[in-house]
Every structure is written in C-alpha cells, then in structure tokens.
Amino acid sequence: KADKSGVTRFFEPAMDTRFRKRHVLQQELRLAIARNEFVLHYQPIAKIDGSIVGFEALVRWHHPERGIVQPSEFIPLAEETGLVAPIGEWVLREACREAASWDKPLQIAVNASAVQLKHGNFAALVESVVQRSGLSARRLEIEITEGVLLTDSAVALRNLHQLKEIGVNIAMDDFGTGYSSLSYLQSFPFDKIKIDRSFVANLPGNAQSAAIVRAVIGLGHGLNLPIIAEGVETHKQLAFLAREGCDEIQGYLIGRPEAIESYRMLTGKSQKR
Numbered sequence: 001k002a003d004k005s006g007v008t009r010f011f012e013p014a015m016d017t018r019f020r021k022r023h024v025l026q027q028e029l030r031l032a033i034a035r036n037e038f039v040l041h042y043q044p045i046a047k048i049d050g051s052i053v054g055f056e057a058l059v060r061w062h063h064p065e066r067g068i069v070q071p072s073e074f075i076p077l078a079e080e081t082g083l084v085a086p087i088g089e090w091v092l093r094e095a096c097r098e099a100a101s102w103d104k105p106l107q108i109a110v111n112a113s114a115v116q117l118k119h120g121n122f123a124a125l126v127e128s129v130v131q132r133s134g135l136s137a138r139r140l141e142i143e144i145t146e147g148v149l150l151t152d153s154a155v156a157l158r159n160l161h162q163l164k165e166i167g168v169n170i171a172m173d174d175f176g177t178g179y180s181s182l183s184y185l186q187s188f189p190f191d192k193i194k195i196d197r198s199f200v201a202n203l204p205g206n207a208q209s210a211a212i213v214r215a216v217i218g219l220g221h222g223l224n225l226p227i228i229a230e231g232v233e234t235h236k237q238l239a240f241l242a243r244e245g246c247d248e249i250q251g252y253l254i255g256r257p258e259a260i261e262s263y264r265m266l267t268g269k270s271q272k273r
C-alpha cells in the first residue's frame with residue numbers, strides 16, 4: 001500500500017515487527033541446529049495398572065539466553081520453514097540411541113511432523129537410524145497427528161506402510177481434534193490411538209467429555225486398537241479411564257517430561273559408551 005510519500009509499504013508496523021520476530025527466530029533456529037542446542041525430555045507411558053511400558057520423547061530448545069524453550073514456541077515455525085526435518089532427524093537419532101542403551105526393553109515414542117512424513121525417504125531414514133542405534137524396530141513408535149495426512153497423503157501412506165514393514169509402530173496422536181479422524185482410521189495403518197488431552201481434562205464431571213472418551217475407547221477396541229489417554233492429571237480421571245477399559249495412560253499423574261536421568265530407576269542403568 002502507498003503512503004503520502006509515495007513509498008510502497010507492504011506491512012503495517014505491527015505486522016512488520018511480527019515478521020521481523022519470525023525472521024530472527026528462524027535465524028536462531030538454524031543456528032540452534034548447527035550448534036546442537038536441542039535436548040530431549042522423556043515422559044513415562046503406563047499401562048492402566050500403573051506399570052511403565054515406555055516413554056515419549058519431547059524436544060526442548062536449550063536457548064543460550066532464554067533458557068529452555070518449549071516446542072509450542074518453535075515447532076510451528078520449524079514446520080513452516082522445513083527446519084523441522086533436521087530437528088526431527090536429530091530427535092529420532094537421539095531418542096533411539098538413548099532407548100537402545102537401557103537395560104529394560106521399554107517402548108520409545110517419537111513425534112513426527114507432516115513435513116517429515118511427506119519426504120519420500122522418511123521411512124528409509126527411520127530404518128537406517130534404527131539399525132545404526134541397535135534398537136529393535138518393535139520398540140519404536142512414531143506418533144503422527146491426523147493433520148499430517150491431509151496433504152500429499154500418497155507419500156505419507158507409502159512411508160507408513162514401509163515403517164510397518166520394518167516393524168515400527170504407528171500411533172495416531174491427538175485423536176479427535178482434527179477433521180477426518182474416522183476416515184483416517186480406515187485408510188491408514190495405525191497401531192494405537194491417543195485420545196487428546198482436551199477430552200481427558202474435563203473427566204469425569206463433564207458429560208460430553210465422558211461420552212466422547214467412552215465412545216473413542218469403544219471405537220478403538222472395535223478396531224482392535226489399544227487406546228492411550230494423554231494429559232491424565234488426577235486419580236479421578238484415572239479411575240474413569242480404568243472403568244471404561246482404557247489401555248494406557250500418560251500425564252502428570254504418572255510423571256512429567258524430564259531429563260532421562262530422572263527416570264533411571266525405570267529404564268535401568270544406561271549402557272552409554
């Protein structure tokens with residue numbers, strides 16, 4: 001748009017700052033990748049009886065000045081810019097290397113973004129990372145959100161089938177928050193359904209949430225898929241989920257995401273070389 005001076009300005013001042021902030025963050029993200037500033041925290045996953053069956057790896061950015069930055073503050077931009085691919089590759093390598101060093105053969109869940117799933121060689125990358133780490137592919141679970149599958153689903157589908165062939169499990173993350181959950185369940189080879197935290201949060205008091213969670217558990221079992229509830233914070237939520245036959249739980253009630261050293265009692269001694 002042209003102002004009085006005849007200079008063409010494309011951005012309102014507010015938009016301009018936002019744009020610059022994004023630009024700075026993007027530059028910082030590139031540097032962070034080069035400098036290896038990411039760390040993984042691990043959150044335990046339990047069977048409904050409380051026994052630990054695995055961990056989900058969750059990335060954090062250890063920023064030189066700002067300290068620990070949560071994924072919600074950089075994953076969206078990383079996805080837009082494609083930087084989530086190198087970050088995700090590091091996450092995968094680090095999580096597999098870590099899990100391979102445990103005494104106990106627990107599961108390790110890793111989040112994958114749409115951007116990664118759309119790369120034709122994603123499954124091949126996972127295969128080579130798993131092989132090099134020495135982890136059994138059966139211990140690895142890749143979590144994807146349904147949004148992943150909206151575009152370029154042919155490539156994503158091929159990747160998912162290839163992952164299954166090598167023995168990797170696939171979980172549908174944040175179930176119920178997207179638009180086409182049900183048709184995805186029919187088209188894609190999932191091994192597990194994770195009920196989104198937003199439905200668990202209002203249990204057991206909220207009748208709507210209770211009905212939805214009950215229905216999702218029924219749906220999963222009808223399809224022979226185990227159901228995991230995320231964001232379980234209270235004993236009352238756990239009691240409801242147990243009563244309804246939910247298979248696994250994850251949430252602050254069991255444990256928060258922490259550096260793996262905090263969970264050595266569960267993983268067994270690290271055999272890191």
Ligand code: C2E
Pocket residue numbers: 043057058059070071072075084088091111112113143173174197230231232233250251252253257
């Ligand atoms: P998500 O995959 O749904 O991960 C679960 C999020 O819920 C985590 O947030 C976890 O800390 C939080 N959470 C777990 N239990 C509870 C609870 O009881 N109460 C509450 N209030 N929150 C709980 P986090 O670590 O901030 O991660 C946010 C999102 O960032 C993840 O959601 C995931 O979508 C994304 N993300 C994290 N790590 C990665 C990664 O390595 N790659 C990709 N592509 N995305 C990642």
Ligand code: CA
Pocket residue numbers: 056111143173
């Ligand atoms: Ca997840």
Ligand code: CA
Pocket residue numbers: 173174194196197230
């Ligand atoms: Ca989730």
Ligand code: CA
Pocket residue numbers: 174
């Ligand atoms: Ca989520």
